[in-house]
Amino acid sequence: MVQIGKMLKVDKMTRGSKYFIVALGHQEGRMKKNPAGKRGGIKDRLKAGSRDLTEALRRSEAEKTAILQGLRGLVNVRYLDPELRVVWDNTARTELGAGDRAKSKDYCYRVIRGRTTPCTFSCTPQESLKDGMMKEREARLEDGRVFVERSNPVKGNSGAVEGVVFITLNITKHKRAEQELTRQEAEVVRKSRQLAETNTALRVLLRQQEGDQRELEERIVANVNQLVLPYVRKLKGMKLNESQLSYLEVAETNLRNIVAPFLRQVVSNFPHMTTQEIQVAALVRDGKSNKDMAELMNISLNTVESHRHNLRKKLGLQNKKINLRSYLLSLSRAPKSQPFSVPE
Missing domain, CATH: 1.10.10.10 (Winged helix-like DNA-binding domain superfamily/Winged helix DNA-binding domain)
Incomplete structure (x- = not known):
């Protein structure tokens, strides 16, 4: 039995028999008798089934291509075989790196990292191939770019891992925006602390100034009361004309x-x-x-x-x-x- 994307299903056929089974789409196959009892009818039906199978494969490949091209520029999708060779991808260029994109089915560490040997650090495709689980991590390249990497294992009917879909998303701009926001928040905190310290210093200076002002006022009051007004009262007791007395009263009032x-x-x-x-x-x-x-x-x-x-x-x-x-x-x-x- 061969099953592809649940679009086409061909069950067993018995050579030389008058009966065969053909099931297209999602319908179950059933026994049909060759009316003429001739081998030519079976061949015609096999050819028709083969054409349908070919068309289903073509549609499936076209859908895959459309999906991958639609994701181009947003995320990079690569299919790696168990040896970490790139079978296909949706990148128009080497988004991640320093490798040679001209080499067909080259190793991912050459295409992506420009390395001659497999990566020695945490590698999600290797980990996913090893335990058959989806792996995800954040990777930072030497040039400062940051990517989210995700590896999804592809398993066969037996459950063995036959390859890995390796997806990468460039989040460099997002990370730089986060770093800038963190820097600005730290700057706001620093300036707020500095402003609080300045306000505290100003309040101390203001209290000191108010104290100095009160002390000065008290000294002036004491000097006027003790050193000036007594002599004004003595002048008022002298023989002054009306005009002189008025001026003296004004001076006393102002004092x-x-x-x-x-x-x-x-x-x-x-x-x-x-x-x-x-x-x-x-x-x-x-x-x-x-x-x-x-x-x-x-x-x-x-x-x-x-x-x-x-x-x-x-x-x-x-x-x-x-x-x-x-x-x-x-x-x-x-x-x-x-x-x-x-x-x-």
């Missing part, structure tokens, strides 16, 4: 503002204010009129009004029914760590 949170908060929260605007803000807070401020600052009344307008604009009070002095007084009562907001 007290220096050691009080008001000016620090104004400068910190409204850095775009000019020096004269800060002076006007301090005088407005002390309840001075526009005329008093013009005389004390030696500027015109229109300039004072312009400064007040700019103050309301920079403080966010423009077009709002909020008293400027009341708002400035609220600044000194607000916690230093909280930003000032304009009440609606």
Whole structure:
């Protein structure tokens, strides 16, 4: 009996008999009698069966060729005999190597690796031929390319291994992409660690700066209270005219503002204010009129009004029914760590 791809099946024929069996396709054969009882009828049927067998073999080979050509460029498929000779393959060129593709049925280690002797390292075709099991591994060539190799044994009716289908897939691009991704992930981790260390150092410097600033403020407050304000009070006890007394009161007020949170908060929260605007803000807070401020600052009344307008604009009070002095007084009562907001 001969069976090929389950496409054609020819069972036994008895020479010289009037009966023979022919089964085509998947149908079972059955006994048929030669109507004429002549040998010529048997020969005709044998020729027809032979033609069908040949056609089935041709179709099977065409299907195999189409499948192999369809896989060309995606995977390399080679059929190796038990001696590791390449019987056929689907490669248009030597994808893996340094071998000579012109040699018909040459050994795979010559065609693929360019070697003169069998591979001494792990070889999936040899392992598959040895134990009859499918083998797969990842192979890295000396030029840096990486392949997945798979060997599937082909067994005969007796169960003996008659050859190996050796499949290779080039995964070099995939591996390089993995390596690049791993490198980038490591770089992200390194930069994240570096950024965390920088943030820690900045927080330490910031705390140190805040401590230095508090120490400086405390020293200024102590100096003003102990070295300046006592002499201001002594000057106020002297015989001063009204103008001199006004100037002295302004100086005392400003000195007290220096050691009080008001000016620090104004400068910190409204850095775009000019020096004269800060002076006007301090005088407005002390309840001075526009005329008093013009005389004390030696500027015109229109300039004072312009400064007040700019103050309301920079403080966010423009077009709002909020008293400027009341708002400035609220600044000194607000916690230093909280930003000032304009009440609606």
